[in-house]
Amino acid sequence: MSSLSSSSPSSSFDVVVVGAGAAGLFCAALAGQRGLRVLLVDHSEKVGEKIRISGGGRANFTNRDLDVRAPQRHFVGDNPNFCRSALSRYAPQQFIDMVQRHGIAYHEKHKGQLFCDGSSQQIVDMLLAECAAGNVERWQPCKLGDITHVDGRYQINSTRGPIDAPKLVVATGGLSIPQIGASDFGYRIAEQFGLRLVSPRPALVPLTFGGDAWAPYAGLAGLALPVRIETGGKKDKMAFLEDLLFTHRGLSGPAVLQISSYWKPGSPLTLDFAPGTDVAESLADAKRRSKKRIANELAALVPSRLADAWVGEDPALQRPVNEATDKALAALSERIARWQITPSGTEGYKKAEVTAGGVDTRDLSSQTMESKQPGLYFIGEVVDVTGWLGGYNFQWAWASAHACAQAL
Numbered sequence: 001m002s003s004l005s006s007s008s009p010s011s012s013f014d015v016v017v018v019g020a021g022a023a024g025l026f027c028a029a030l031a032g033q034r035g036l037r038v039l040l041v042d043h044s045e046k047v048g049e050k051i052r053i054s055g056g057g058r059a060n061f062t063n064r065d066l067d068v069r070a071p072q073r074h075f076v077g078d079n080p081n082f083c084r085s086a087l088s089r090y091a092p093q094q095f096i097d098m099v100q101r102h103g104i105a106y107h108e109k110h111k112g113q114l115f116c117d118g119s120s121q122q123i124v125d126m127l128l129a130e131c132a133a134g135n136v137e138r139w140q141p142c143k144l145g146d147i148t149h150v151d152g153r154y155q156i157n158s159t160r161g162p163i164d165a166p167k168l169v170v171a172t173g174g175l176s177i178p179q180i181g182a183s184d185f186g187y188r189i190a191e192q193f194g195l196r197l198v199s200p201r202p203a204l205v206p207l208t209f210g211g212d213a214w215a216p217y218a219g220l221a222g223l224a225l226p227v228r229i230e231t232g233g234k235k236d237k238m239a240f241l242e243d244l245l246f247t248h249r250g251l252s253g254p255a256v257l258q259i260s261s262y263w264k265p266g267s268p269l270t271l272d273f274a275p276g277t278d279v280a281e282s283l284a285d286a287k288r289r290s291k292k293r294i295a296n297e298l299a300a301l302v303p304s305r306l307a308d309a310w311v312g313e314d315p316a317l318q319r320p321v322n323e324a325t326d327k328a329l330a331a332l333s334e335r336i337a338r339w340q341i342t343p344s345g346t347e348g349y350k351k352a353e354v355t356a357g358g359v360d361t362r363d364l365s366s367q368t369m370e371s372k373q374p375g376l377y378f379i380g381e382v383v384d385v386t387g388w389l390g391g392y393n394f395q396w397a398w399a400s401a402h403a404c405a406q407a408l
């Protein structure tokens with residue numbers, strides 16, 4: 001690392017922002033527009049790659065339903081209240097106003113989620129235009145080497161020469177999707193300066209179930225249906241009503257991505273495949289009035305592929321419903337309304353939309369995002385603040401960037 005050029009004179013700035021993703025681009029733009037001399041550095045050739053691939057290419061850039069009075073409703077972390085200050089000073093509407101000023105058309109999908117009508121590249125272009133308006137200097141690709149703090153200034157070796165600034169903003173994101181530039185840079189800098197970390201882990205990620213245990217369900221790959229999904233015990237129970245997707249290796253879809261941020265290894269998930277329906281009562285009623293096969297009756301409550309698979313597992317269920325025992329129907333109802341299964345793991349950082357954990361919020365100011373190390377700031381996903389699926393992670397990136405930029 002120290003072999004990176006350090007003999008030439010340093011380029012001096014008021015602020016160096018490391019990471020030209022969602023948070024870094026926005027923070028650099030706002031700081032530049034406040035008149036600061038800002039350098040934005042990224043080791044990748046392209047900026048904002050996660051924005052570009054987000055939301056299926058249309059970027060779910062914020063969420064109108066965000067409730068800043070109760071951030072624990074939409075954010076996970078050791079201290080979910082930490083994000084309240086930044087989120088209350090930069091609301092979704094403020095980002096929406098900027099999107100409108102740039103003439104970007106958008107629409108609301110489900111549960112307050114806002115997406116571009118066109119391409120997510122429009123959001124990247126908007127942020128770049130905002131950076132240009134703030135005369136932000138950009139260096140990319142540019143790799144950083146050793147960082148030292150001497151006489152109140154950060155001195156950084158880089159592949160484009162030494163850099164020097166009194167303020168350093170780390171916006172290098174989490175570990176998800178390493179193939180497009182994710183790195184542990186932010187965590188290493190935090191540790192170098194004695195800040196604590198909450199162990200990073202993949203979140204908003206599909207869950208897997210090990211080869212043999214999953215074999216009976218692998219044939220359901222591709223099946224999607226609304227479910228209620230739950231994990232945790234009395235004190236930390238969490239549940240979502242969302243769509244589930246069966247895959248060849250396990251479970252995915254919004255329901256599973258959401259619950260994955262709360263799931264603890266070794267603990268089970270409980271799924272209700274017919275939320276809002278009393279399956280036991282419906283089957284008992286069918287037994288009184290129908291001679292159809294159980295699988296056919298069940299198919300009125302859940303998709304027929306699921307009905308066939310569940311009934312196919314038990315010979316006692318392969319008969320007309322009026323010939324079934326009450327015990328067999330009760331057991332079937334239980335498996336539809338309270339199916340318990342324990343994941344063996346997750347699909348990992350390759351498939352995770354975000355990284356939970358990160359720089360411990362106890363070592364950061366919730367007002368400014370400055371750490372206990374003077375002049376060193378952390379914003380966006382590198383911090384131990386993880387949003388739900390649905391635009392909350394971008395809103396955290398915008399809000400934490402804004403809080404930081406106001407304080408630089």
Ligand code: FDA
Binds near residue numbers: 049051059061379391
């Ligand atoms: P981000 O990851 O955006 O940027 C980090 C930057 O730092 C990158 O440009 C990287 O190259 C750079 N970097 C890393 N290490 C470096 C180093 N050592 N030196 C220099 N630069 C370095 N969220 C949401 O709200 N709505 C959505 O629709 C989606 N969709 C979505 C889809 C997919 C497939 C993924 C993977 C993620 C999402 N997300 C999302 C999550 C969202 O993309 C994410 O939370 C934000 O991009 C985080 O913003 P940051 O700026 O913190 O990190």
